[in-house]
Amino acid sequence: MNGEHRYALTATWTGDLGSGTSGYRDYSRDVTLEVAGKPALLASSDKPFRGDPTRWNPEDLLVAALAECHLLSYLHACVQAGVVVTSYVDQATGLLREDSSSSAKFEEVVLHPRVTVASESMIEAAEAAHRTAHEWCFIARSVNFPVRHEPTVTVG
Structure with a gap:
Protein backbone atom coordinates (compact mmCIF):
# COMPACT_ATOMS: atom_id res chain seq x y z
CA MET A 1 0.00 0.00 0.00
CA ASN A 2 2.84 2.38 -0.80
CA GLY A 3 2.19 5.67 -2.51
CA GLU A 4 -0.48 8.28 -2.38
CA HIS A 5 -4.21 7.69 -2.38
CA ARG A 6 -6.48 10.60 -3.17
CA TYR A 7 -10.19 10.81 -2.48
CA ALA A 8 -12.68 13.18 -4.01
CA LEU A 9 -16.30 13.96 -3.34
CA THR A 10 -18.77 16.67 -4.15
CA ALA A 11 -20.64 18.35 -1.29
CA THR A 12 -23.63 20.34 -2.54
CA TRP A 13 -25.64 22.56 -0.22
CA THR A 14 -29.34 22.07 -1.00
CA GLY A 15 -30.73 24.18 1.82
CA ASP A 16 -31.66 27.49 0.20
CA LEU A 17 -35.21 28.13 1.45
CA GLY A 18 -35.68 31.12 -0.82
CA SER A 19 -33.54 33.82 0.75
CA GLY A 20 -30.17 32.08 0.94
CA THR A 21 -28.20 32.73 4.08
CA SER A 22 -29.94 36.02 4.84
CA GLY A 23 -30.15 34.97 8.51
CA TYR A 24 -29.00 32.13 10.74
CA ARG A 25 -32.51 30.64 10.89
CA ASP A 26 -33.34 31.32 7.23
CA TYR A 27 -31.71 28.32 5.61
CA SER A 28 -31.58 24.57 6.00
CA ARG A 29 -28.37 22.68 6.64
CA ASP A 30 -29.20 20.02 4.01
CA VAL A 31 -26.28 18.76 1.96
CA THR A 32 -25.90 16.04 -0.65
CA LEU A 33 -22.57 14.18 -0.63
CA GLU A 34 -21.60 12.41 -3.85
CA VAL A 35 -18.72 10.22 -4.92
CA ALA A 36 -18.57 9.10 -8.55
CA GLY A 37 -20.19 5.71 -9.03
CA LYS A 38 -21.79 5.58 -5.55
CA PRO A 39 -25.26 6.43 -4.25
CA ALA A 40 -25.68 9.98 -2.99
CA LEU A 41 -25.63 10.41 0.78
CA LEU A 42 -28.10 12.86 2.27
CA ALA A 43 -26.47 14.85 5.03
CA SER A 44 -27.14 17.78 7.34
CA SER A 45 -25.84 19.18 10.58
CA ASP A 46 -26.83 17.47 13.83
CA LYS A 47 -30.20 18.44 15.31
CA PRO A 48 -28.72 20.66 18.08
CA PHE A 49 -27.05 22.67 15.31
CA ARG A 50 -30.34 23.26 13.45
CA GLY A 51 -29.95 20.20 11.24
CA ASP A 52 -32.24 17.46 9.98
CA PRO A 53 -32.00 14.48 12.37
CA THR A 54 -33.06 12.07 9.59
CA ARG A 55 -29.86 12.75 7.63
CA TRP A 56 -26.25 11.79 8.27
CA ASN A 57 -24.21 14.51 9.97
Whole structure:
Protein backbone atom coordinates (compact mmCIF):
# COMPACT_ATOMS: atom_id res chain seq x y z
CA MET A 1 0.00 0.00 0.00
CA ASN A 2 2.84 2.38 -0.80
CA GLY A 3 2.19 5.67 -2.51
CA GLU A 4 -0.48 8.28 -2.38
CA HIS A 5 -4.21 7.69 -2.38
CA ARG A 6 -6.48 10.60 -3.17
CA TYR A 7 -10.19 10.81 -2.48
CA ALA A 8 -12.68 13.18 -4.01
CA LEU A 9 -16.30 13.96 -3.34
CA THR A 10 -18.77 16.67 -4.15
CA ALA A 11 -20.64 18.35 -1.29
CA THR A 12 -23.63 20.34 -2.54
CA TRP A 13 -25.64 22.56 -0.22
CA THR A 14 -29.34 22.07 -1.00
CA GLY A 15 -30.73 24.18 1.82
CA ASP A 16 -31.66 27.49 0.20
CA LEU A 17 -35.21 28.13 1.45
CA GLY A 18 -35.68 31.12 -0.82
CA SER A 19 -33.54 33.82 0.75
CA GLY A 20 -30.17 32.08 0.94
CA THR A 21 -28.20 32.73 4.08
CA SER A 22 -29.94 36.02 4.84
CA GLY A 23 -30.15 34.97 8.51
CA TYR A 24 -29.00 32.13 10.74
CA ARG A 25 -32.51 30.64 10.89
CA ASP A 26 -33.34 31.32 7.23
CA TYR A 27 -31.71 28.32 5.61
CA SER A 28 -31.58 24.57 6.00
CA ARG A 29 -28.37 22.68 6.64
CA ASP A 30 -29.20 20.02 4.01
CA VAL A 31 -26.28 18.76 1.96
CA THR A 32 -25.90 16.04 -0.65
CA LEU A 33 -22.57 14.18 -0.63
CA GLU A 34 -21.60 12.41 -3.85
CA VAL A 35 -18.72 10.22 -4.92
CA ALA A 36 -18.57 9.10 -8.55
CA GLY A 37 -20.19 5.71 -9.03
CA LYS A 38 -21.79 5.58 -5.55
CA PRO A 39 -25.26 6.43 -4.25
CA ALA A 40 -25.68 9.98 -2.99
CA LEU A 41 -25.63 10.41 0.78
CA LEU A 42 -28.10 12.86 2.27
CA ALA A 43 -26.47 14.85 5.03
CA SER A 44 -27.14 17.78 7.34
CA SER A 45 -25.84 19.18 10.58
CA ASP A 46 -26.83 17.47 13.83
CA LYS A 47 -30.20 18.44 15.31
CA PRO A 48 -28.72 20.66 18.08
CA PHE A 49 -27.05 22.67 15.31
CA ARG A 50 -30.34 23.26 13.45
CA GLY A 51 -29.95 20.20 11.24
CA ASP A 52 -32.24 17.46 9.98
CA PRO A 53 -32.00 14.48 12.37
CA THR A 54 -33.06 12.07 9.59
CA ARG A 55 -29.86 12.75 7.63
CA TRP A 56 -26.25 11.79 8.27
CA ASN A 57 -24.21 14.51 9.97
CA PRO A 58 -20.43 15.06 10.08
CA GLU A 59 -20.25 13.63 13.60
CA ASP A 60 -22.02 10.42 12.51
CA LEU A 61 -19.72 10.15 9.52
CA LEU A 62 -16.57 10.55 11.63
CA VAL A 63 -17.63 7.84 14.09
CA ALA A 64 -18.67 5.63 11.15
CA ALA A 65 -15.31 6.14 9.43
CA LEU A 66 -13.43 5.13 12.58
CA ALA A 67 -15.64 2.08 13.16
CA GLU A 68 -15.41 0.88 9.56
CA CYS A 69 -11.66 1.46 9.32
CA HIS A 70 -11.12 -0.58 12.48
CA LEU A 71 -13.48 -3.33 11.27
CA LEU A 72 -11.72 -3.71 7.93
CA SER A 73 -8.25 -3.54 9.51
CA TYR A 74 -9.37 -6.08 12.10
CA LEU A 75 -10.61 -8.57 9.52
CA HIS A 76 -7.27 -8.31 7.72
CA ALA A 77 -5.36 -8.79 11.00
CA CYS A 78 -7.47 -11.86 11.75
CA VAL A 79 -6.75 -13.42 8.38
CA GLN A 80 -3.03 -12.93 8.98
CA ALA A 81 -3.32 -14.43 12.48
CA GLY A 82 -5.33 -17.44 11.30
CA VAL A 83 -8.49 -16.31 13.10
CA VAL A 84 -11.79 -17.14 11.40
CA VAL A 85 -14.31 -14.39 12.16
CA THR A 86 -17.94 -15.37 11.56
CA SER A 87 -19.64 -12.22 12.90
CA TYR A 88 -18.64 -8.65 13.78
CA VAL A 89 -21.01 -5.97 15.11
CA ASP A 90 -19.79 -2.69 16.59
CA GLN A 91 -21.92 -0.30 18.63
CA ALA A 92 -19.48 2.63 18.35
CA THR A 93 -19.97 5.79 20.40
CA GLY A 94 -18.43 9.23 20.21
CA LEU A 95 -18.30 12.04 22.75
CA LEU A 96 -18.39 15.59 21.38
CA ARG A 97 -18.03 18.27 24.03
CA GLU A 98 -18.96 21.93 23.57
CA ASP A 99 -16.83 24.51 25.33
CA SER A 100 -17.72 27.95 26.68
CA SER A 101 -17.08 29.62 23.32
CA SER A 102 -19.84 27.52 21.69
CA SER A 103 -17.23 25.56 19.83
CA ALA A 104 -16.91 21.81 20.14
CA LYS A 105 -14.47 18.97 19.64
CA PHE A 106 -14.48 15.23 19.93
CA GLU A 107 -13.12 14.01 23.26
CA GLU A 108 -13.06 10.33 22.29
CA VAL A 109 -14.61 7.56 20.25
CA VAL A 110 -15.12 4.14 21.81
CA LEU A 111 -15.56 1.08 19.63
CA HIS A 112 -17.52 -1.82 21.13
CA PRO A 113 -16.97 -4.63 18.64
CA ARG A 114 -18.73 -7.92 19.38
CA VAL A 115 -16.80 -10.54 17.46
CA THR A 116 -17.65 -14.19 16.97
CA VAL A 117 -14.87 -16.58 15.99
CA ALA A 118 -15.01 -20.16 14.76
CA SER A 119 -13.03 -21.81 17.58
CA GLU A 120 -12.17 -21.23 21.23
CA SER A 121 -8.50 -21.64 20.35
CA MET A 122 -8.77 -18.39 18.33
CA ILE A 123 -9.98 -16.11 21.15
CA GLU A 124 -6.57 -14.90 22.33
CA ALA A 125 -5.38 -14.11 18.80
CA ALA A 126 -8.74 -12.47 18.04
CA GLU A 127 -8.33 -10.17 21.02
CA ALA A 128 -4.74 -9.32 20.03
CA ALA A 129 -5.89 -8.53 16.48
CA HIS A 130 -7.73 -5.46 17.84
CA ARG A 131 -4.39 -3.93 18.84
CA THR A 132 -2.96 -4.66 15.40
CA ALA A 133 -6.05 -3.23 13.73
CA HIS A 134 -5.74 -0.05 15.78
CA GLU A 135 -2.12 0.35 14.63
CA TRP A 136 -3.17 -0.17 11.01
CA CYS A 137 -6.26 2.07 11.04
CA PHE A 138 -5.04 5.21 9.31
CA ILE A 139 -8.19 7.13 10.21
CA ALA A 140 -7.69 6.49 13.94
CA ARG A 141 -4.06 7.49 13.54
CA SER A 142 -5.17 10.72 11.84
CA VAL A 143 -7.46 12.12 14.54
CA ASN A 144 -6.29 14.12 17.55
CA PHE A 145 -8.42 12.38 20.18
CA PRO A 146 -8.35 8.87 21.66
CA VAL A 147 -10.04 5.99 19.87
CA ARG A 148 -10.55 3.26 22.44
CA HIS A 149 -11.66 -0.36 22.02
CA GLU A 150 -13.83 -2.41 24.34
CA PRO A 151 -14.15 -5.66 22.38
CA THR A 152 -15.97 -8.85 23.24
CA VAL A 153 -14.91 -12.08 21.55
CA THR A 154 -17.06 -15.21 21.69
CA VAL A 155 -17.17 -18.56 19.94
CA GLY A 156 -20.04 -19.32 17.60
